[in-house]
Amino acid sequence: MKSPLRVPLVLTSVAMLVSGCSLMNAKPPVPDDWTPRGSVSALVAFAPGGGSDRSARVIAQGLNELHAGFDVNVENKEGGSGAVGWASFLSEKGNGNALLVAETALNTLPLAYDVPFTYRDFTPLVMFAQDSRMVVARKDAPYDTCADLVEASRKKPVKTGSSGKTGADSLVIAEFKKNGGRFSVVPYGSTGEVLTGLLGGQIDVAPASAAAAKPYLQSGDFKALCTLTDKRYKDPVLGKVPTAKEQGLDAQVTVWRGVLAPGGIAEPQRRYWIKAINKAMKSRTYRDYIKNDLLIPADLSGQKFADYLDAYDRQMKEVYR
Incomplete structure (x- = not known):
């Protein structure tokens, strides 16, 4: 006859083991004064030399000119009209040392093709410019x-x-x-x-x-x-x-350009990057970029940028019906 204490003891041991493993694997909370250190990637889902690449290099230069203890490096992952790069960025979930410089196709691509992401999978930081055609x-x-x-x-x-x-x-x-x-x-x-x-x-x-x-x-x-x-x-x-x-034509095209972070980053990380990008947008590099590329300056941060993306997505759904 089995001991009546054996099952409770086993369950208690398993619970302690699982709890211990969870504590070992748990990530420490991100402190309120979090700052990035070392290398920060800025992903562009298009080839070097295009408008998205140029905007990413302008933002990266502006951030690096802050001399805040990190170095932003632009990384190009082209293919599939942006699908390859944006799909790869899903793997950065929770990483505060990764940025994504993107544009309008982040809204429109998932409306036209079966891809594993939408703009909602990422964290909106700052919309820094608008363009047209x-x-x-x-x-x-x-x-x-x-x-x-x-x-x-x-x-x-x-x-x-x-x-x-x-x-x-x-x-x-x-x-x-x-x-x-x-x-x-x-x-x-x-x-x-x-x-x-x-x-x-x-x-x-x-x-x-x-x-x-x-x-x-x-x-x-x-x-x-x-x-x-x-x-x-x-x-x-x-x-x-x-x-x-x-x-007499009912025709207008507005293209947004902005910086996003991976999904799941901590609030201190989101706040830091919004503040840093806004500082970078005060640089001469950014001002010259807006002037020389004939862009419309924009400054929508955090929730305002997120709300803009939601409204823009509804507009694009009408276009791609």
Whole structure:
């Protein structure tokens, strides 16, 4: 006959063992005065040289100029229109020494494809800039405005380029389709490749960032058909280009750029990075970046950035219905 005490004793021993293992594996709480130390990665899910990469290097330089005991290094993990890099960032959950510099496609990619993440898997820190797009054509193109372009495309699809299937270029095409336009799309790896394709006659028109398109407008190789901004650019060259809305088209594209952290970081870590990024945005490097890249400065931090992403996601769901 078994001892009546044996089962309770065994259960007590197991409970003590599990409790001991839990204590051994438990992470110490993050102190309120937490600061990063050593190397901090800033992930970009696109190739070097593009708009996302440039913005990441500007933010990294601004943070490093704080001389706060850490060194931010940009890491590029391209592929799948951002999917490869953003999926890999899931593994950084809880890591306060990792940052993600991202943009609009973080909202749009999960709406169009089956990927293992959404923007909600990460921690919004600071939205530091907004961007838009304009549409350019070769100087001898048979249309002078975006209204002309949409009208011509109704008769015969116009060939355009797009850098990414769910990025800013795709949003321009979606806006024009909403206005009755028809387009055949040639995929490219970057805005630079799209503009090279236009220059070589491979496509008829190209959506592009204002900073990328401006040199071609100044050289006379391209003409601007419209911008997808709310108001005209405050620029001697681009200020002459009307918006799509001025041409009677219900079309506008806004691209956000921001910094996020992994999901599951501690509140002191979130607070630290928001404060540090806001300091970095006061640097000359950041101010020159906004001016030279013809961007709209933005400063939405923490919950305000999170609320913006929620609202933007609802807007994008309408686009990708």
